[in-house]
Amino acid sequence: MNETETISENKVPSSLTQVGITMKYTFLDYFRSRRFFILLTITLAISALLTFIVGYYRPASFLASNLSFYSGWWGNSTTFVVVLSGIFFGGDAISGEFQNKTGYFGIPNPIRRSSIYVGKWLAALVASTIILSVFTAITLGNGMYYFGSNVPYQFGESVLFAWFYLVAVLGFTFFFSSLFKSSSMSILVTAILFLFAFTLIETLIADLVQIEPWFILTYGGQIIGNVLKASYPPSTSVSSFGPGGQRTFITYNVTISEGLAIIGLYFVITAILGLVLFERKEFT
Amino acid sequence: MANPCIESAKLSKKYGSFVAVSDLNLRIEGSKCVGFLGPNGAGKTTTLKMFTDLIRPSSGEALINGFNVHTDKRKALASVGALIETPEIYPSLTPREALMMIAEIRGVPSTERSKRIEEAVSEVRLEEWMDKRVGKFSKGMKQRICIASALLSDPTILLLDEPTNGLDPRGMSEVRGIIKSLKSKKRLIFMSSHILSEVSEVCDEVAMIDHGKLIVYDTIPNVTAKFTGGENIVEVELQRPIDSELTIKKIAAIPSIVTAERKNDKNLTIRFNGGSDAQEKILSDLVKMNIGVISYRPASSELEDAYLKLITSTL
Numbered sequence: 001m002n003e004t005e006t007i008s009e010n011k012v013p014s015s016l017t018q019v020g021i022t023m024k025y026t027f028l029d030y031f032r033s034r035r036f037f038i039l040l041t042i043t044l045a046i047s048a049l050l051t052f053i054v055g056y057y058r059p060a061s062f063l064a065s066n067l068s069f070y071s072g073w074w075g076n077s078t079t080f081v082v083v084l085s086g087i088f089f090g091g092d093a094i095s096g097e098f099q100n101k102t103g104y105f106g107i108p109n110p111i112r113r114s115s116i117y118v119g120k121w122l123a124a125l126v127a128s129t130i131i132l133s134v135f136t137a138i139t140l141g142n143g144m145y146y147f148g149s150n151v152p153y154q155f156g157e158s159v160l161f162a163w164f165y166l167v168a169v170l171g172f173t174f175f176f177s178s179l180f181k182s183s184s185m186s187i188l189v190t191a192i193l194f195l196f197a198f199t200l201i202e203t204l205i206a207d208l209v210q211i212e213p214w215f216i217l218t219y220g221g222q223i224i225g226n227v228l229k230a231s232y233p234p235s236t237s238v239s240s241f242g243p244g245g246q247r248t249f250i251t252y253n254v255t256i257s258e259g260l261a262i263i264g265l266y267f268v269i270t271a272i273l274g275l276v277l278f279e280r281k282e283f284t
Numbered sequence: 285m286a287n288p289c290i291e292s293a294k295l296s297k298k299y300g301s302f303v304a305v306s307d308l309n310l311r312i313e314g315s316k317c318v319g320f321l322g323p324n325g326a327g328k329t330t331t332l333k334m335f336t337d338l339i340r341p342s343s344g345e346a347l348i349n350g351f352n353v354h355t356d357k358r359k360a361l362a363s364v365g366a367l368i369e370t371p372e373i374y375p376s377l378t379p380r381e382a383l384m385m386i387a388e389i390r391g392v393p394s395t396e397r398s399k400r401i402e403e404a405v406s407e408v409r410l411e412e413w414m415d416k417r418v419g420k421f422s423k424g425m426k427q428r429i430c431i432a433s434a435l436l437s438d439p440t441i442l443l444l445d446e447p448t449n450g451l452d453p454r455g456m457s458e459v460r461g462i463i464k465s466l467k468s469k470k471r472l473i474f475m476s477s478h479i480l481s482e483v484s485e486v487c488d489e490v491a492m493i494d495h496g497k498l499i500v501y502d503t504i505p506n507v508t509a510k511f512t513g514g515e516n517i518v519e520v521e522l523q524r525p526i527d528s529e530l531t532i533k534k535i536a537a538i539p540s541i542v543t544a545e546r547k548n549d550k551n552l553t554i555r556f557n558g559g560s561d562a563q564e565k566i567l568s569d570l571v572k573m574n575i576g577v578i579s580y581r582p583a584s585s586e587l588e589d590a591y592l593k594l595i596t597s598t599l
Contacts, residue, residue, distance in 0.1 A: 010391040010437050012362050018389055025377065025385040032376035032417075104371035105382070105430065108336035108443075110361040111389050283338035284299075 012110045022111075022119025023126070030089060030127040039088045043081055043131050047138040050077065054142065066147040067230060070155045074139050075225030078158070079218070081135050082166045083194040085128035090173030091190045092183035093120050094278055099183045103283055117174070117278045121271075124170050132166060158227050164260065165221045168267040169194070172217060175274035178281065194218070212236075212252045220262025222254050232256070286349070288363070288440040288472035289313040290335060294344035297330050297496075304330040306496040307344065312489075315470040317463065319483035319504075322493040323595055328476040329369065331493070332445045335474075336366045348441065362390075365434035366443040370427055370450055375419030379405060379429050382418060383436055390437040404432035407462055423450045431459060435466075442466065444475035448482065460486050480588045485581060492594055499594050506559045508586040511593045515542055515555045517583040518563065523576035525549035531575060538569045553583065 013021070030036055050073055054062050062072040094117070097103035106116055136159055143151060173190050180186040198218040205213045213219045226233055233253040240248050254262070295308040305327040312318050322328050333339040334346045337357050346353045351360035373382045380401060387397045405414055408428035418426065427450045434442060447463070448456040463473060463486045477483050483490060484504065491501040500507055505516045526532065526546060535552065536544040540562040542555040556562055563582075570577050 010362070010393070012358055012391040013388070015358075021385060021388045025374065025381065028381065029374035029376040101369065101372040102374060104338065104368055105373050105386075105433070106389075107338055108361065108364070108366035108368060109386060109389050110358040110364075112357065113337070280340075282340060283333060 015112055015115045018111045018115040019119045019122065022106075022116050023122040026120050026123035027126050030123055035088050036127060036131075039084060039131055040134065042084060043135050044138075046077055046081065047135060051138070051142055054146075063146060065230075066143065066150055067152045067154060067228060069143055069146060070139070070152060070158070071225065071228035073142065074136075074155065074158060074162075075228045078132075078135065078162045078224055079165065079221050081132060082128070082162060082169055082221075085131050085166060086169035086173040087187060087191050087194065089124035089127050090121075090170045090177060091187035092177055093124055093174055094177040094274070095180045095186040096177075096183045098181040098281070098283060107283065113279050114275055117178075117275055121170060121174055124174070125167065128166055128170060129163065132162065152228075154227050158224050161224045161227060161259070161263075164263050165224060168217060168220075168263045168270075171267040171270040171274065175270035175277070178274045178277035181281075206252050207249075210250050214254075214258060214262060217262065217266045219252075219254055220259045220266070223256050223259030226253060226259075227256065287314045289347075289349055290441060290443075290472065290474060291347040292331065292334075292344065293347065295331065295334060295341050295346055296343045297327070297334060297339065298342040303496050305334070305341075305493075308493070308496070308498055310491055310498055310501060312472065312474060312491075312501075315467070315472060316489060317467050317473040317475070317487045318501075319487035319490040320474060320476040320493065321478075321480070321483060321490055321591060322476075326493045327496040328493060329445050330496075332366075332368055332443055332474075332476060335443055336361070336364070336368055338368060363437075363440045364443060365437065365439035365441070367427075367430050367434045367447055368443070368445045370423060371430050373418045373426060373429060375417065377418055378415045379410060379418060379432070380414050382429065383433055386433045387436055392437050400436055400438070401432075404436050405429075407435060408432045409458065424452060424455055427451055428455065431462070435462070440471055442471060442473045442475070444473065446477055447475055448477070448479065456482075480591060484583070484587045490587070492591065494595055503560045504582050504587060505563050508582060508590045509557075509559060511586075511590040515557060516559075516563065517586045518554050518556070518566070519547075519579070519581055519583050520552040520554060520570065520577060521579035522550045522552070523578045526552070526575065531573075534573065535570065535575075538566055540566060 053059070054073070062069050107113065140151065176190050177186045180189070198216050202213045202216045202219050205211050235253055235255050237251045238248050239251070289312065291311040292308045295305055296303070297305040308331060320328050320331070330339065334341050335348065335353055337353055340354055348360040348364055353360040383401045383404065384397060387401060392400055405411055408431050410425060410428050410432070413421070413425065418429065421429070431447065434444070448459050451459060460482060463475070466473060467486070475487070487504065489501065489503050490507055492499045509516050526549060532544055532546060535541065535554070540556045540558045542557060545553045547553055554566065556566055567577070567580050570580070
C-alpha cells in the first residue's frame with residue numbers, strides 16, 4: 001500500500017495517503033451534514049432526559065452507589081447511541097455512492113475502491129466517536145456531580161467496550177450498505193435489524209429454543225452493561241418454575257471474552273465482505 | 285512522453301443474455317479528439333464506464349497507456365480526466381474543497397493545487413460559487429464543477445460522456461471551447477455525444493458503435509466520404525465578403541474541389557474528393573489566396589447523413 005505511481009507530471013500518492021484524504025473530506029461532509037446535528041441533538045436530548053430524571057426523582061437504583069449510577073445511566077443507553085451512530089453514518093455510506101451518484105465523482109480517479117471504502121469507514125468512525133464522546137462526557141459530568149471524582153474502573157472498561165462495539169456496528173452497517181443500491185433501503189434494513197430484529201431473534205433463541213445466541217452482535221454488546229454490574233452475571237443461570245420446579249429456564253449472559261470475540265469476528269467478517277462487495281459492485 | 289493511448293481489446297460486457305458491448309477492438313493513439321457516436325443503448329456509456337472502473341468487463345481488456353484499468357487502475361487512470369454521466373459531489377463540500385480532494389488524490393503538487401483549482405474553476409466560470417456548498421447547485425453547475433475536476437490534474441487523456449449534457453446553450457458553447465483549447469495542448473480526447481454538429485465542430489475522428497459493436501472508426505472526412513459518393517463537404521467562413529465570381533471560380537479550380545458554392549457573402553460550401561490529405565491541401569491553398577479564411581470545418585449534415593446510413597444499415 002505504499003507504492004506511488006508516476007505517469008504524468010503528478011505523483012499519485014500511496015493508497016494509505018489516499019485513505020487519509022478520503023477520510024478527511026468525507027468527515028468534513030459528515031460534520032457539516034444535517035444528520036450529524038440531528039444525532040448530536042438526540043444524544044443531548046437523551047442526556048438531558050436522564051439528567052432531569054435522576055436530578056428530580058433521585059431514583060435509588062441510580063444513586064445507591066457510583067457503580068449503580070454508571071450502570072443505570074451508561075449501561076442502559078450507550079448501545080442505543082452506538083446503534084444510532086452506525087445507522088446515521090454507515091446506513092447509506094456505500095449505497096449512497098450509487099444512488100446519489102457521488103461514486104461517479106470519486107471512482108474514475110487513480111484510487112483503489114478499497115481506499116474509498118476504508119476512508120469513508122474511518123470518517124464514520126471519527127464522527128460516531130465524537131457523538132459517543134459527548135455522551136461519555138455528560139455521563140461523567142453527572143457521575144462526578146453525585147459521586148465526586150471516584151469513577152469506577154469498570155466505567156473505563158465499559159467505554160472501551162462501547163467503542164469496540166461501535167467499530168463492529170459500523171463494519172456491519174457498511175457491509176449492509178454495500179449490499180444495496182438504494183440509500184433508504186439500506187438505512188431501513190439496518191435500522192430494523194439493530195433496533196428490532198436482532199433483539200427479537202436473541203430473545204426467541206435464548207428463551208424459547210434455549211440456545212446461547214452467540215452469533216448475534218447485540219448479544220456480544222451486552223458486555224457494555226454487564227461489566228458495570230456489582231458482580232458480573234454468570235454465563236448461564238438456571239431457574240426452575242412450574243409445579244414442583246419441574247421446568248427449568250436457562251438465562252444466558254455473554255462473558256467478556258465471548259463478547260469481545262463476537263464483536264471482533266463481526267467486524268472482521270463484515271469488513272471483508274463489505275470490501276469485496278464494493279470492489280465488485282457496478283455503477284450501471 | 286509517449287503518445288497518449290486508449291485501447292479496448294475484445295472488450296465485452298454482458299448483462300445476462302443482453303450484450304451491451306461485444307468484442308470491441310479499438311485503439312486510439314496520439315493527440316486528437318475522437319467522437320464516440322451511436323444511438324441510445326448502443327454501448328457508448330458502458331464502454332466509457334469500463335475505461336473508468338465504474339463497471340467491469342465480462343471479457344477482454346480496457347487499456348490506458350498500456351495499463352489494464354481493472355488490474356492496474358492507479359497507473360491506468362493516473363493521466364486520465366473523466367466525466368461520466370452527471371456525477372454528484374458530497375453536498376456539504378464547496379467546489380474548492382471537492383476539487384482539493386481530487387487534486388490531493390491525483391497527486392497534484394501541494395504548491396500548485398490552489399492555483400490549478402482557481403484556473404479550473406475560472407475555466408468553467410464558477411469563480412463566484414467557489415466557496416458555496418455544492419448541495420444548492422443546479423445540475424448544470426455541478427456538471428461544470430465535474431468538468432473542472434476532470435481538467436484539474438492537466439491529464440493527457442480525457443474521457444467525456446456527453447460533456448455538454450445538462451448545460452445551457454452558453455455552457456455548451458463554453459465546454460466546446462474548452463475541448464478545442466485542450467486539443468491545441470496535445471491531448472487525447474475521447475467523447476461520446478448525440479450532438480453531431482458538436483462532434484463535427486470539435487472532433488478529428490469518429491468511432492461509431494451500434495448494438496455493442498464497432499461499425500466504423502476513421503477521420504470525419506473519410507467517414508463522410510464513404511456515404512456521399514466519395515465527396516466531402518466543408519464549410520468555409522471568411523472574414524471579408526467574397527469580392528467577385530472570379531474568386532469563386534479560382535477556388536473551384538483548386539485540385540480535388542468538385543464544386544464551390546457561395547452560401548452568402550462570407551460563407552462558402554465546398555465539395556471535394558479525397559480524405560483528410562485533400563482537405564488539408566485545400567485549406568492551405570485557400571489561405572494562400574489571402575481571402576480571409578477564419579473557419580474551415582466539415583459540414584455537420586454530412587456526418588449526420590453518414591451516421592444515419594450507418595446506423596440504419598445495422599438495424
